[in-house]
Amino acid sequence: MYIKDLSKYEGQEVTLRGWASNRRSSKGLEFVILRDGTGFCQCIVDATKVAAEVFEKAGKLKLESSFSLKGKVVKDERQLGGYEVHVSELEIYQIAEEYPIAKKEHGVDFLTDNRHLWLRSSRQWAIMKIRNRIIYSIHQFFQENEFVEMDAPIFTGNACEGTTNLFETNYFDETAYLSQSGQLYGEAMAMAMGRIYTFGPTFRAEKSKTRRHLTEFWMIEPEMAFFDIFDNMDLIEAFLRRVVSDVLRDCKNELTIIGRDTAVLENITKPFPRLTYDEAVRIIKGEQDVNGKNSIKELETELASVLAAIEATKKEIAEREEKIKTPGMKKGEIGFNQSKIDKLKQELADLEEQARNIPQWLNSARNFTYGNDLGGSDETVITRLFDVPIMVYNWPHAVKAFYLKRDPDDNRFARGVDVLAPEGYGEIVGGGERETNEQMLREKITEHELPMEAFEWYLDLRKYGSVPHAGFGLGLERLVTWICKLPHVRESIPFPRMMGRLLP
């Protein structure tokens, strides 16, 4: 019997098992919030209706104590799930020690140190449920469309793209690297099966300390024979539409818990704008407007509003600090104001951070040099102008990976495509059509100063029945982060691995 099924048992006796996520008490009433992994439910122990011993046990429950109970399911509109349980019996498994995560605001450092416990909180629970629904949708979409899941190896003998820093391991006294992408293997598997997708962990040893980087993350990489870049973009669009629609339909409760405004997600049914690199650059530099919005002006407006918000927040903090000094103020009111002040200070720190960053971004957008790759801030700047994911394709070939196909209509460009999520989230997908010409690939490998011998097996794919093909890589955590509108990728994965963080 689980909390998620309570609605089917209205008026009946049920047995539930779980943990106490909160407890409040009055003289003759104990309110215990039970969580069992499937949901949260308020359980009421009424001293006038249960044995004295049961009431006493309920009073002993500390945060996160484990217990089971029997009780009657009662409809109550005030509850999030719509139901509560009137307890008749209660058995304790264990009374928990003092729980470190209090019913209050905590800093990221403390919460990350306590990730093993933080996962129990309702917000983290909801995010993980959504992550699970996304993973399920990904498999459903590909399986229903004749894709075969085939995974790439995690130990690799060579730095596949030669671009990023990799983790080195000792592999029987040889150097092995942890995979940064299954892409090249995906191509080999697509030549065997037609359509495949990989789903596995990926490792990047970059010393990136930002809200969108992890050193270990999960990547989904489909690869399709006989697809060109346009077929690829059609697939990406259908795929993302499917995943987001499933979440909207099946995770309403979870989205409510995390307070996600779903308006932007509902836009997923609209077509995704497809911009060439040239157009994207004009938009970033402010030379071309989008629906009457100009990137530079939007940024300037935002900077002004951030600065105004900083002043307003400072003023409110000062006012509340003055207020709580008033003699004779009730303790509760002081506490209320104090916690408001704490919250405002956190907001202020975030705003000040933005006020330091936006001028840099403005500078970077204004002085963007044609021919360069888009930086993180450029992605942020452009995606804020749209309310759906956008696809940017046809990149200057020099800034993209060696295996991308040169555009047959204009050889300055390579047929890569990046999908940028709206609301400032930036790149969630990178992909493209692959080069089919062996000679061209050899030149590119030499140009990138990569060891030719490590790629001979890959070049074989162009000798034996080379066909047009394309694929893409989706960063699972970045997708979760955008769909949930999280402030940081670290909340999108059970145990995030970042620079300097191996525990828990």
Added chain:
RNA sequence: UCCUCGAUAGCUCAGCUGGUUAGAGCACAUGACUGUUAAUCAUGGGGUCCCUGGUUCGAGCCCAGGUCGGGGAGCCA
């Protein structure tokens, strides 16, 4: 690697221009309260002010070096 912000009670944070015994809220303990939603109210215990050195009659506060963490650039999903 570079830029930038920070480290004070178990947690979140105050601490003024360097000055006596370092504060608040939450959490915890005890008591009060019959419908609470981070319940509320009263009382109480709780400190290596990140480390090392320096300036000073005097350092949580100033200076130098270090450690750890946040955010951003580069790189990328």
